[in-house]
Amino acid sequence: MSQYQPPIADFAFALEHVVGYPDLAKMPGFEHADLDTVIELLEQCGDFVAKVVAPTNRAGDVEGSRLLPDGTVATPAGFKEAYRQYVDAGWGSVPLPEEFGGGGFPRTVGLVIQELMTSANMAFSLGPLLTQGAIEALLHYGDAELKQRYLPKMVTGEWSGTMNLTEPQAGSDVGALTTRAVPKEDGSFAITGQKIFITYGDHDMAEQIVHLVLARTPGAPEGTRGISCFIVPKFLINDDGSLGKRNAVATVSLEHKMGIHGSPTCVLSYEGATGYLIGEENKGMRIMFVMMNSARLGVGVQGLAVAERAYQQSLAYSQERRQGLAIGAPGPDSAIIEFPDVRRMLMTQKAYLSAMRYLMLLDATYVDRSTNDPDPAARARAEEIVGILTPICKSFGTDLGNELTSLALQIQGGMGFIEETGAAQHVRDVRIAAIYEGTNGIQAADLVGRKLGVRGGASILELLATMREVEADLAGAGVEFDSIRQELSQQFSVLEEATLWMLRTGAGDPNAVLSGSTPFLRMWGLCTGAWMLARAAVAAQATGDAELAKTQLVLARFYTQQLLPQSASLLGAATAGSADLFALDGDQLAGSGRKVRT
Amino acid sequence: MSQYQPPIADFAFALEHVVGYPDLAKMPGFEHADLDTVIELLEQCGDFVAKVVAPTNRAGDVEGSRLLPDGTVATPAGFKEAYRQYVDAGWGSVPLPEEFGGGGFPRTVGLVIQELMTSANMAFSLGPLLTQGAIEALLHYGDAELKQRYLPKMVTGEWSGTMNLTEPQAGSDVGALTTRAVPKEDGSFAITGQKIFITYGDHDMAEQIVHLVLARTPGAPEGTRGISCFIVPKFLINDDGSLGKRNAVATVSLEHKMGIHGSPTCVLSYEGATGYLIGEENKGMRIMFVMMNSARLGVGVQGLAVAERAYQQSLAYSQERRQGLAIGAPGPDSAIIEFPDVRRMLMTQKAYLSAMRYLMLLDATYVDRSTNDPDPAARARAEEIVGILTPICKSFGTDLGNELTSLALQIQGGMGFIEETGAAQHVRDVRIAAIYEGTNGIQAADLVGRKLGVRGGASILELLATMREVEADLAGAGVEFDSIRQELSQQFSVLEEATLWMLRTGAGDPNAVLSGSTPFLRMWGLCTGAWMLARAAVAAQATGDAELAKTQLVLARFYTQQLLPQSASLLGAATAGSADLFALDGDQLAGSGRKVRT
Structure with a gap:
């Protein structure tokens, strides 16, 4: 297994030249987080995760978290110590408010830290990610007393957080949950019910x-x-802030999962446990949406982060493994990176990874702009853009997580299928990301059902118009950008056609729109990715760094010519309506209703 | 976990109406294998695998095969008994020559039996598959004495077979192997060397x-x-045919794999083991190609078979799981099959599965025609078609195996990620199929490097012309086939364009052709799949069975309108040449060569 190399140079280029971080750092509240400070911090964080967290990844998979006979959960060897160092270094607090002990950095920086942590060890990184979500909910909706009581130690990471939504009969349909909360005389509540799929529901790290x-x-x-x-x-x-007696919440069992074995996925039983209301009664969904929206971009980053690590491993393997003789090579044999089809698998990974990283960082900058831009109109617009980009980042990012980790495994041939090499772990770990925090199908429904109709469609069409501005930039950048511009222009037109169809059809036939939602979201993912790579190619040229300019140009050209055309090919599926999807009944789908002979 | 339902009705329709089995059964040697006999036999085989083999699948995954301290390999609980029943029933012998105790049925029938076995338990099915490959090699190249000595008990399955190609430094490049064979005075050889990735290299079933x-x-x-x-x-x-002393081959270790845990993947050490030459010295590759070509279609079927079982499970889950309320549904809640995006995932699986099954059975009928057609020209042409279709079936079938098992898991949401449901096992098991028996990249290289140039390209262009005959059939079948015909016609034209580009470019720039080989193969997979679904739709209409006609029409329309358009979108990638694939060096691909600040 190769060492993880934090892609700090990629982050630095992206932040400075692609997603406009320097402008963000000028906004009120971020003055201390200038680019130089941020890059130095990211370099340190990269060192930390590479040295401390990454080495726990394989053992975490093999050993897994375990429920001990005494009902407590033991994390794999190395997790506890790595977490202690994570808390000591304060990595979790970087993007959190200074008021509660955080670093007050933009969430964009927090997202990069999350990518680093996730590449190092996805199972390990889930604890901090969930804690961050719980902190966000408390920050938004907790009263002053709850905040003072909980936030300081959650911000340091000494205390961790969880999200308890799912019950056996209430998964995607959260509204079906039945856990009860009965008010007690002291103003607290007695909570009774069973929750499943609770990530880090119990553990020994905090x-x-x-x-x-x-x-x-x-x-x-x-x-x-x-x-x-x-x-x-x-x-x-206790009243003095010290920890008192055990609350009535017990771990019933841990799930045996396909991946992220190190992360304890708990069934929790609440048996009259003492709880405190956050915000108003009956307004809990709003709070959960705060946690989930923050988490959704984070889950998209998981797809990127695991795929990045898998890519690095496959690249190293392709340079080391010698097998056969490539055409025109001197011999006696060639590293497999010299074979065109291996190159295709590497370039496909690299181009998608770059596109995803730029897109997710862009989304994160809009998250920061939505809170810190001094112009209220810009804040509102940023929130709209976050609303559109987040389901795209979550779905496209995690679908690609699945696809790219599988490509990385494929490059390693039979060795990739052997668990000891670690290639399979990446495939298994990342597989959950397309499912949790709202399945990718639900993200697609969110895009067409909630986000598309904002301001009668003007919001998404304005974003598309913004995207199309890159066409002029490409036209001005020189002749070698022409093929990129032409393909991009065609593809954006088809995307516009699909978007207008969705807007026209939505009111009259919501099932038709839902039927095309997944291919439609994929089109948006492919096109926004191309947009970002094109922006990066133009920006790289302007830096005067010839090596960088060449790399970004090649990635943008490869992506637009060889990957992007899929987008237009999805127009038929996006706009076909629901008829053929519902034409066959269950028996016909099974085939079992048919006679054996006809 | 749902019960496996052998899709006998699908086989029956495919054999009778789609791939022309009745004509095949009229050929010399197959007279006893008429359609009625075959279907009855398949029904019995389906019963057998569903009742005896399928229940061993999950335990085989959990327990796995183990290397015992005494150096022998123990298969998981239930394997031995299931194998005994398999041998007793004679399922392995069905497609083998009567001369050695086989049933003398067409290999097409053998392929259906293999699909059934693989759906029931892929890890279990590998033993018989490898045995069949070894039998083919002996049948073609063994002398009379070797055949008499080995084949009868291999045909019954009492003895199993293995293929020993791979060595640590010789994977895809078989020519790099170093195992030595030193002639002994009695005409036998002393074999010394280490072989890896030997499927069922040792076990306790035979x-x-x-x-x-x-x-x-x-x-x-x-x-x-x-x-x-x-x-x-x-x-x-021994001379009397009884088993004598242990030969000098030892099992060094078993691999820990991502999937097919029940199948023991051995490192074997040959230490002066006694071996007997098959065929001529230095002509071993020819023999291995016989084994591999037979096995390649079989591996394609693995993609289909595991995806079929995963599909069945996801369909059953989508009918049982109630969650949320679909648009227009009465309530209080809906089975998730009522949600459009779940329907899309089901229809995508169903359409690809049907296309793959028809295509693989068609390939199998050409295998049979290549040996049993009384017309020598037809035999030669059949062999050409097998040469083209086999790499397509292997690659497209196993890529889809990965993609469709992942869709099946996705439908099951969080439960799909929990190992107990079995959804993850299908994803893990099938992952190897895109790698072994020649990686899918090697299949693509085989298609463009060896098969494309047969008769100067006339062979593949004739196949394309044959495919295009379905356009006239569709035109004659009625107005509801029009949209299928139009899309198909466009896509075939693009496929022709890509094929002509490959033929033009191959001689001058072999790297350009290899660079586009994987997208080119995918185009062929998508288009041949559409061809078969269109044939099936036309054929189903002619049966007069309205239900069947509707099902096949919907599948063909969904596939051509919503999945097939991907094919044309790959033209750019197939014909882009090698320049951008090789534009970046290793440092640029890593990104690590870049300065952090620019």
Whole structure:
């Protein structure tokens, strides 16, 4: 297994030249987070994850987290120590408010740290990611007392956080949950119910675990409008802030999963556990959306991050493994990187990884702009763009996570299928990312159902118009950008056609729009990726760094000519309507209804 | 986990109406294998695999094969007994020559049996598959004595077979192998060397294992022209045919693999083991190609078979799992099959599975025609078509195996990621199929390097012309076939354009052709799949069975409108040449050569 190399130079170029970080750093609140400071910080963080976290990845997979006979959860060897160092260094606090002990850096920087952590060890990184989501919810909706009581130690990472949504009968349909919250005389609530798929629901890395739990109070309306959000600490907290007795929440079991074995996925049983209401009663879904929206971009980054590590491994393998003789090579044999089809697999990974990274960082800068831009109109527009880009980043990023880790494995041939090489672990680990935090199908439904109609479609069409501005930039950049511009222009036109069809069709036939939602989202993913690579190619040329300019030009050209054309090919699927999807009944789909002979 | 339902009705329709089995059964040697007999036999085989083999699948994954301290290999619980019943029933012997105790059925029938076995338990099915390959090699190249000595018990399955090609430094490049074979005075050879990735290299299911081993005799030429093929039995055979003492071949270790845990993948050490030359010295590669070509279609079927089982499970789950409320549904909740995006995932699986099954069965009928057609010209043409279709079936079938098992998992959401449901096992098991028996990249190189140039390109262009005949059939079948015909016609034209580009470019720039080989093969896969679905739709209409006609029409329309357009979108990648693939060096691909600041 090769060493993980944090792609700091890629981040630096992206931040400075592609996603406009220097402008972001000028906004109120980010003055201390200038580019030089950020890059130095990222270099240190990269060193940390490469040396401390990355070495725990394989052992975490082999050993996994275990539920001990005494009902506690033991994480794999090395996790506890790595987490202690993570807390000591304060990496989790970088993008959090200074008021509670954080570094006050833009979330864009937090997202890069998350990519680094996830590449190093996805299973390990989930604990901090969930903690961050819980912190966001508390920051937005907690009252002053809850914030003071919980946030400082959550910001340092001494206490970790969880999200408790899912129940056996309530997965994608959160509104079906039945966990009860009964008010007690002291203003707290008694929480009773069973929650499943709780990531880091219990573990031995932090002294306290802060559960955010969705439940229903007595007489609450049905569905999502009757859900409230509670904070349920693993240990009750004494008045002096010290930890008191164990709360009534128990770990029933851990799941045996395809991947992320190091991350304990718990079934938790709440048996009259003491909880405290966050925000208003029956408004819990709003809070969960804060956590989830923040987490969704983070999950998209997981696809990118695991694929980046898998790519690095496949690239190293392709340079080391000698096998056969490439055409025109001197002999006696060639590294397999000299074979065209291996090159194709490498270039495909590299181009998609670059496109995804630029796109996700762009989305993150809009998250920061939505809170810190001094212009209210710009803040509002940034929030709209985040609304559109986030489901794209989540779905496209995690679908590509699956596809690219599989390509990386393929390059390693039979060795890739052997667990010891680690190639298979990447494929297995990343597979969950397309499912959790809203399946990718739900992201597509979110895009066409909620985001498309914002301002009667003007919001998404304006984004498309912004994207098309790159065509002029390409036209001005020189003749070698022509083929990129031509392909991009055609593809953007088809994307526009699909978008207009969706806008026209949505009101009258919502099922037709949902039927095409996944191919439509993929078109957006492919086209926004191309947009970012084109921007990067133009920007790289302007730096005067010939090597960089060449690399970015080649990536943009390869992507637009050889990968992007898929987008237009999805127009038929995006706009076919629902008829053929629903034409066959269950028996016809099974084939079992048919007679054997006809 | 849902029960496996053998899709016998699909086989029956395919054989009778799509791939012309009745004509095949009229050929000399197949008279006893008429359609009715075959379907009855397949129904029995389906019952057998569903009841006896399928239940061993999950335990085989969990337990895996193990190397015991005494150096022997124990297969998982249930394998031994299932194999005994398989031998007793004689399923392995169905497509083998009657001369050696086989049923003398067409290999087309053998391929269906293989699909059934593989759907039931891929890891289990590999033993019989490898045995069949070894039998083919002996049938073609063994002398009368070797055949009499080995074949009868291999045909029954009492003895199993293996293929020993790979060595640590000789994977895709078989010619790099170094195992030595030194002649002894009695005419036998002493075989010494280490072989890796030997499927069922040792196990406890058969009393004897017959290894086919590639090795070099003293003074043999370098590369593939100096390789000879030997038969090396696990136990030496006494003159009376009984088993004698243990031969000098030992199991060094078993691999820990991502999937097919039940199948023991062995490192074998030959330490002066007694072997017998098959065929001529230095002509071993020819023999291995016989085994591999037979196995390549079989590996394609693995992609289909595992995806079929995964599909069945996802369909059952989508009908049982209730979650949320679909648009227009009565409530209180809906089975998730009512959601458009779940339908898309089901239809995508179903359409590809049907296309693949028809295509692979068609390939199999040409295998049979290549040996049993009374017309020598038809035999020769059939062999050409097999040469073209086999790499397509292998690559497209196994790529789809990866893609479709992942879709099946996705439908099952978080439960799909939990190992107990079995969805993940299908993804893990099938992943090897795109790698072994020649990676899919090697299949693509085979298509453009060897098969494309047959008769100066006339062979493949004639196949394309044959495919285009379906356009007239569609035109004559009625107005509801029009959209299928139009899309198909466009896509075939683009395929022709790509093929002509390949033919033009091949001689002058072989690297350009190799650079486009994988997208080119995918275009052929997509288009031949569409061809078969269109044929099936027309044929189903002619049966007068309205239900069947509707099902096949919908599948063909969905596929051509919503999946097939990908094909034309690959033209750019197929014909881009090698320049951009080789534009970046290793440092540029890594990104690490770049300065952090520019």
